[in-house]
Structure formats: structure tokens, C-alpha cells
Amino acid sequence: MNPTRVFVSKAAINAISSLINVPFLRRVGYYLVDKKIQEKLLKEQQKGVLPRMILDQGQMIRNMIKAFDRWVGNKNVKRTSVKKLIRSFLNMGSKENKTIMENFERQFGFSTPRFITLSPTKRCNLECIGCYASSDAESFNHLDYDTINRIVREQKNLWGSHFTVISGGEPLVYKSQGKDILDLVEENPDTFFLMYTNGTLIDKKTAERMGEQANITPSVSVEGLEEETDWRRGKGTHKKILRAFDNLREAGVLYGISITVTTENAELVFSPEFIDYYFGQQGVYYAWIFQYMPIGRSYDLKLMATPEQRVGMFRKMNYWVYEKELFIADFWNSGTACNGCLSAGRKGGYIYIDWNGNVMPCVFNPYTSHNIKEVYASGGDLNDVLLSPLMKKIRDWQNGYYDHGNNGNERGNMLAPCPIRDHHGELRAILEETGAKPADESAETALEDREYYEGMVKYGREVEEMTKLIWEKEYLGIEEKTLKEAKSR
Numbered sequence: 001m002n003p004t005r006v007f008v009s010k011a012a013i014n015a016i017s018s019l020i021n022v023p024f025l026r027r028v029g030y031y032l033v034d035k036k037i038q039e040k041l042l043k044e045q046q047k048g049v050l051p052r053m054i055l056d057q058g059q060m061i062r063n064m065i066k067a068f069d070r071w072v073g074n075k076n077v078k079r080t081s082v083k084k085l086i087r088s089f090l091n092m093g094s095k096e097n098k099t100i101m102e103n104f105e106r107q108f109g110f111s112t113p114r115f116i117t118l119s120p121t122k123r124c125n126l127e128c129i130g131c132y133a134s135s136d137a138e139s140f141n142h143l144d145y146d147t148i149n150r151i152v153r154e155q156k157n158l159w160g161s162h163f164t165v166i167s168g169g170e171p172l173v174y175k176s177q178g179k180d181i182l183d184l185v186e187e188n189p190d191t192f193f194l195m196y197t198n199g200t201l202i203d204k205k206t207a208e209r210m211g212e213q214a215n216i217t218p219s220v221s222v223e224g225l226e227e228e229t230d231w232r233r234g235k236g237t238h239k240k241i242l243r244a245f246d247n248l249r250e251a252g253v254l255y256g257i258s259i260t261v262t263t264e265n266a267e268l269v270f271s272p273e274f275i276d277y278y279f280g281q282q283g284v285y286y287a288w289i290f291q292y293m294p295i296g297r298s299y300d301l302k303l304m305a306t307p308e309q310r311v312g313m314f315r316k317m318n319y320w321v322y323e324k325e326l327f328i329a330d331f332w333n334s335g336t337a338c339n340g341c342l343s344a345g346r347k348g349g350y351i352y353i354d355w356n357g358n359v360m361p362c363v364f365n366p367y368t369s370h371n372i373k374e375v376y377a378s379g380g381d382l383n384d385v386l387l388s389p390l391m392k393k394i395r396d397w398q399n400g401y402y403d404h405g406n407n408g409n410e411r412g413n414m415l416a417p418c419p420i421r422d423h424h425g426e427l428r429a430i431l432e433e434t435g436a437k438p439a440d441e442s443a444e445t446a447l448e449d450r451e452y453y454e455g456m457v458k459y460g461r462e463v464e465e466m467t468k469l470i471w472e473k474e475y476l477g478i479e480e481k482t483l484k485e486a487k488s489r
């Protein structure tokens with residue numbers, strides 16, 4: 001994760017991808033990688049990154065390596081697949097990419113993003129409660145295949161970025177110009193794909209295809225255990241997901257889960273029962289946690305995990321991350337492991353492109369100033385989007401917040417890193433200043449909804465109150481005594 005980056009030559013990538021299949025050499029390799037990363041992180045510390053953030057970053061990488069090790073050790077995993085996956089993954093750190101990144105930085109004065117999230121279609125085969133996606137044929141909004149392939153190619157050529165996240169709608173229903181989403185994966189073996197999917201379409205054949213390709217990991221959405229998942233996604237969905245897990249295991253695919261946390265399931269998500277069920281019994285290798293964000297159809301602020309729940313989840317997540325070394329990341333509570341907000345194409349971050357071609361700073365920030373189809377039609381490329389005032393202003397906010405916080409004299413609280421939910425007033429000012437447009441009707445409604453605005457601002461204030469002490473004590477390292485004295489003054 002950002003900011004750690006180790007660059008190796010193409011020859012070294014080929015050698016590593018072959019040697020990684022030998023268990024002893026793998027151990028030695030992990031030891032060396034771990035050592036190298038720790039050295040890199042120490043250098044970051046010398047540049048002023050907080051020691052506890054360095055620890056969080058190091059542990060995240062360690063857990064990622066452990067998850068990978070578990071996968072390689074699985075008897076269903078083909079040795080050729082290990083080679084393919086490692087090659088696509090390590091491409092992100094090849095020396096050739098280093099040159100591309102350095103040239104970009106020289107030309108534009110800031111660092112390249114690490115990845116893109118792409119939703120090629122709005123269409124979905126399910127009708128989950130509250131979801132924006134649709135099963136109806138009329139809303140078959142999608143990007144054509146040539147466009148998504150061009151985006152993935154440009155990412156590599158312009159930014160040296162070999163990581164693409166595919167979201168939806170349901171990516172596995174995507175069809176365009178006679179191709180599906182796994183054709184995209186196949187045509188770009190030097191890119192690693194993370195695909196969010198509802199899992200219900202992963203039959204044996206699809207799983208085998210993914211196992212052969214290996215440069216893809218599906219992250220299957222669940223809402224909790226069977227009861228919670230079926231309640232939101234439809235009766236019988238969980239059983240289909242279990243069949244998908246069986247197929248993925250048999251085909252030796254690296255797979256995980258993603259879960260949207262609301263006030264309703266916040267206590268369940270990090271419970272021993274939940275973790276044991278998915279990591280133990282179902283054999284998932286990782287879990288992404290997304291706290292519900294009130295955007296999209298019928299947004300509801302009451303579903304956002306309360307500030308108390310958010311802190312509770314932070315504590316519980318750290319138990320699983322540090323004590324059990326599981327690869328779990330929470331889009332908000334893991335802000336310390338990636339230096340805060342990843343949106344707007346900042347260093348190590350990303351931009352989001354939806355099925356209509358609207359380019360947004362982040363999946364959860366439905367405001368836009370560019371449409372990629374128009375950019376391409378007028379002879380532009382992904383860099384035009386990155387240089388837009390909207391993206392630039394958000395990056396300026398991120399940099400300022402990280403260096404100085406809200407008060408101008410201290411580091412920004414990375415336990416409250418999000419301009420949308422933790423600093424909504426500041427985001428609104430940026431949207432107004434840059435003239436960003438809502439990407440859909442719900443985003444337009446939210447802009448005009450005073451209650452929404454006030455609710456979001458209040459939520460941000462409460463989160464700051466709840467997390468400030470943890471941030472000051474455990475990250476800034478300020479003694480409790482000093483804090484009490486400062487407060488009583």
C-alpha cells in the first residue's frame with residue numbers, strides 16, 4: 001500500500017514468479033521482501049510519517065503476503081497460475097513503470113495514481129434493497145469494450161499502473177462487442193484485476209476461467225451471514241454464494257469477500273462467528289469492509305455506522321489484523337494504513353469511471369466534471385481528467401489535511417480521513433468552486449437536501465469528537481497528561 005514501493009527489473013519478476021513455487025525459496029523470498037519493506041517504511045518515518053502509521057502500513061503488507069502464501073499453499077492452485085498472478089502483480093513495481101512514473105511527475109508536478117475503478121455496466125441480475133444497479137433491460141447503460149480496454153491500456157502507458165478494480169452493476173453480466181469482462185482480463189495479462197461481484201454467476205466454467213487467467217481476484221459481496229445476505233439480496237442468494245466459493249476453491253482462485261456495514265450489521269462483521277465462518281469455513285483470503293455511504297437510490301443517513309460503532313469496528317479490526325494477521329481492510333478505518341483518502345488520483349490513489357463514462361474522484365463521490373467518452377472523442381486522454389480542477393482541488397485538500405489537519409497546526413486525523421462523510425462542508429465548497437455536476441438524480445437530490453447536508457456535517461463533527469483522543473494519544477503520541485492540561489486551559 002502507499003507509500004511503500006519497491007521496484008524490480010522484468011528479469012527479476014520472471015525469476016521471482018518461477019522461484020515462488022518452491023516452498024523453501026518462498027520463505028526466504030518473504031523474509032527478504034519483508035525486510036526490504038520494513039527498510040522502506042523506516043525511511044518514510046525519517047521523512048516524518050508517524051511511527052504508528054508505519055506499523056499499520058507494515059502490518060497490512062505482511063497480512064497481504066500471508067494471504068498470498070496461504071493461497072500458494074493450496075493444492076488446487078496450479079503452479080502456472082501462481083506464476084501468472086505474481087507476474088501481473090509485480091508488474092506494478094517494475095523498473096519500466098518507475099521510468100513512466102518519474103516522467104509523469106517531472107511533467108505534471110505530482111505523482112501518478114495507483115489504480116482505476118471501473119464500472120463497465122449498470123446492469124445486474126439481482127435487485128438488492130437500496131442498490132442503484134438495475135436488472136431492467138432499459139437501463140442497460142454500459143461502456144463499450146473498446147473504451148474499457150483503452151482505459152486499462154492508458155493506465156499502463158500513462159501512469160505505469162497495472163491494477164484495475166472492476167465494480168458494477170454485476171461485472172459478470174457485461175457483454176459488449178462480443179466480449180465479456182473476463183476477455184478484458186485475458187487481454188491484459190500484465191494487469192491485476194480485483195472484481196467486486198455478487199457471486200451468483202460464478203459457475204464451474206467461470207471459476208475455471210478465472211483460475212486459468214490468475215490475474216484476477218473476485219471479491220464476493222455478502223451482507224453478513226445467510227439471514228442478512230438473503231434479506232437484502234434475495235432469498236437463496238447466500239446458497240448461490242456458497243456454491244461460488246466451492247467452484248472458486250476447486251479452480252484454485254484467490255478470492256475474498258466484501259461487505260457493506262450499516263448500523264444493523266456493524267456488531268456482526270468483526271465478531272468471531274463471522275470471521276470464523278468466512279476465513280475459517282469458507283476459506284476466503286481477504287475481506288474489504290465498506291461502511292454504508294448515504295448515496296444512490298433512497299439514501300438514508302440513519303444506516304451509516306454510528307461514530308461509536310465506527311470506533312468499535314476500528315478496535316475489533318485491529319485485533320484481527322494484528323493478533324491474527326488476517327488481510328482485512330476497512331475503506332475508512334484503515335486510513336492510517338494508506339495515508340488517508342485515496343480519491344481524486346492522488347499518489348497511490350485512484351479515480352472512478354462509471355457505466356456512462358462519468359469520471360469521479362471516488363466510487364462514493366458522485367460528482368463529475370469530465371466524461372471519458374467525450375474526452376476520448378475530443379482527442380484527450382486520462383491525464384486530462386486527472387488535471388481537472390475538481391481532482392486537483394481534492395488533492396490539494398488531501399495534502400493540506402495530511403500535513404496540517406483542520407487547525408493548520410497539527411497532522412490531520414487519519415481516523416476521520418474522508419472528505420465526503422467526515423468533512424462534508426469542505427467537500428461541498430470544492431464542488432461549488434469547481435462547478436462539478438451530479439452524476440445521477442440521487443446525487444442531485446442530495447445537493448439540494450438541506451437535511452442531508454446538515455446530517456453529514458453533524459456526523460463528521462461527532463466522528464472527530466470520538467476519534468480525536470485515539471488519534472492524539474496512539475498516533476501523534478501525545479501523553480494523556482499533556483492532553484488533559486491542554487484541555488483544561
Ligand code: SF4
Nearest residue numbers: 341342343362364418
Ligand atoms: S473520498 Fe472518502 S470514500 Fe472516497 S477514497 Fe476518500 S476517504 Fe475513501
